[in-house]
Amino acid sequence: MTAPTRTETAPATHTHQPTPHWLGWLKWLLFIACLLPVADLALRLLQGTLAQTTADPAEFTTRTLGAWAFRFLLLTLAISPLRRLLGWHWLLRLRRMLGLFVFFYALLHLASYLWYEHRLAWPEIANDIVRHPLITLGVAAFILLLPLAATSNKHMVRRLGGQRWQELHRSLYLIALFVLVHYWAQTEDDVRHTVLHVVILLSLLAIRAWWRAQERRRQLTALPPPYKPRGKVIPINPR
Ligand code: HEM
Numbered sequence: 165m166t167a168p169t170r171t172e173t174a175p176a177t178h179t180h181q182p183t184p185h186w187l188g189w190l191k192w193l194l195f196i197a198c199l200l201p202v203a204d205l206a207l208r209l210l211q212g213t214l215a216q217t218t219a220d221p222a223e224f225t226t227r228t229l230g231a232w233a234f235r236f237l238l239l240t241l242a243i244s245p246l247r248r249l250l251g252w253h254w255l256l257r258l259r260r261m262l263g264l265f266v267f268f269y270a271l272l273h274l275a276s277y278l279w280y281e282h283r284l285a286w287p288e289i290a291n292d293i294v295r296h297p298l299i300t301l302g303v304a305a306f307i308l309l310l311p312l313a314a315t316s317n318k319h320m321v322r323r324l325g326g327q328r329w330q331e332l333h334r335s336l337y338l339i340a341l342f343v344l345v346h347y348w349a350q351t352e353d354d355v356r357h358t359v360l361h362v363v364i365l366l367s368l369l370a371i372r373a374w375w376r377a378q379e380r381r382r383q384l385t386a387l388p389p390p391y392k393p394r395g396k397v398i399p400i401n402p403r
Contacts (some may be wrong), residue, residue, distance in 0.1 A: 177390060183200060187188060187254055187257060191257070191258065191261065192256070193263060194258055194261060195215065197374070198236070198265045200260070201228070201232045201269075202229070202232075202268075202269070202281040203271065204360070205228055205229070206337075209221070209225070209295035221280075222276075222280035222281055223234075223280075223281075225276045225280055226277050226280060226281060227274040227350075229269050229272045229276055230269075230270075230273040230302075230347070231268040233269035233273050233343075233346075234271045234343050234347060235265040236262055236263075236269060237266045237333065237336070237340055237343065238264045238340070238364050238365060238368070239262050240263045240266055240336065241337070241365075241368045242364075242368060243255050243256060243258065243259045243338060243367060244256075244259075244372075245319065245371045245372070248375075251281055260316055263316060264310065265337075266311065267309050267312070267313040270305075270306055270309055274306060274331055280377065298345070298346050298349045298350060299346075299347045301342050301343075301345055302342075302343070302346045304342055305339045305342040305343050305346065308335055308338065308339045309318060309339060310335065311332060312332065312333055312335065312339075315332060315333075334338060337369060337372070340365055341365075342360070342366075344361065344362060344365055348362070391400065
């Protein structure tokens with residue numbers, strides 16, 4: 165769901181660029197792979213075997229769906245850095261699908277929370293959201309995801325214009341930070357997973373901040389002088 169930058173939309177000239185036919189197959193494979201976690205969960209729920217794996221199937225379902233939403237979010241954010249590092253420009257063509265899967269899993273995560281954990285008892289749900297800041301943060305992340313999902317199609321990109329669309333989709337980083345806190349605070353057993361997610365997200369943020377700083381420096385040094393000096397230029401004593 166993140167937007168392409170000006171350089172990202174530029175036609176790719178790299179030798180790793182696959183043929184469109186190749187990419188079509190890859191997209192299908194990725195689509196099926198993205199559905200596997202939910203298919204596995206649904207199968208276990210239907211067969212009633214989830215109770216053999218976990219003492220609390222409801223919590224397990226909510227957590228698994230939330231965890232996948234977050235994994236897809238990190239994958240979506242990793243596309244740009246990977247594309248720049250590996251020179252695989254075609255990776256950008258997979259980003260929209262990954263972004264939509266973030267929304268898909270977040271929606272199922274929310275549905276699982278509403279149904280399994282509260283049986284749609286709305287006053288209880290409202291109370292939970294207001295009283296627990298970590299749930300509030302999850303809801304905020306979900307609300308921020310809505311405009312990104314709604315504007316992920318080509319028509320909306322054209323309607324909003326590249327720059328505005330890009331600015332809007334940059335909020336995915338903020339969403340990721342919200343989810344990170346939401347996740348971190350709810351970790352009960354193995355903190356290693358959470359630490360891994362923190363490291364991945366912070367690395368992605370650091371890479372992006374570094375590239376932005378580099379770009380700003382490049383633009384500043386490339387700027388023409390603000391005025392044309394007339395007469396003799398007296399150099400300023402640096403001391
Ligand atoms: C829509 C509002 C949201 C609500 C009400 C919500 C609620 C919850 C709850 C109650 C849990 C703990 C599950 C339990 O212990 O039973 C949880 C965990 C989690 N949520 Fe959310 N959440 C929301 C949005 C999101 C979003 C948008 C994401 C990611 C994109 C997300 C990712 C996670 C993750 C990664 C966990 C921890 C999973 C684990 O422990 O492995 N949540 N959420």
